[in-house]
Amino acid sequence: MLIVLEGADGVGKSTIAKRLARILNARIIHCTKDTPNDLAYFRSILYASEEQHIIADRFCYGQFVYQSEEERKLTQDELYRLEADMLNMGAKVIYVTASEKTIEARLNKRNEIPMYPVKELLERFDTVMKQSTLQIEIWRT
Numbered sequence: 001m002l003i004v005l006e007g008a009d010g011v012g013k014s015t016i017a018k019r020l021a022r023i024l025n026a027r028i029i030h031c032t033k034d035t036p037n038d039l040a041y042f043r044s045i046l047y048a049s050e051e052q053h054i055i056a057d058r059f060c061y062g063q064f065v066y067q068s069e070e071e072r073k074l075t076q077d078e079l080y081r082l083e084a085d086m087l088n089m090g091a092k093v094i095y096v097t098a099s100e101k102t103i104e105a106r107l108n109k110r111n112e113i114p115m116y117p118v119k120e121l122l123e124r125f126d127t128v129m130k131q132s133t134l135q136i137e138i139w140r141t
Helices: 013-024 039-048 076-088 100-109 118-130
Strands: 002-006 027-029 054-057 092-097 137-140
Touching: 002 013, 013 027, 013 054, 013 092, 039 054, 039 076, 092 118, 100 118
Parallel strands: 002 054, 002 092, 027 054, 092 137
Antiparallel strands: none
């Protein structure tokens, strides 16, 4: 099983990932700008989830929020193909979100400065998640 946790920095994805991983005896994968992030990479994670439960603490969607089209390694068309594979394999996508105030407090506590203002990050994620072809579960922390 693959469970994808997506959302802005500071919403609680990592905390949720750790708890789910303990319950499901799952491996956590954290996709960042430094991971390959192309279609083959995401499919390899999806196929690996047939052998072991995987919690993706961020997956393919973040690059559509944080990176320009030129920087992305996944096209919109490839995202839709990946989502079709995810649907066929029963992957679950959870959009984790929180209030702007909560996120700002969490980031301040960690001394992190977001790439974009928090309000804009939330709007960007809302847009990307609404464009998904999958049924997205929304968890507010």
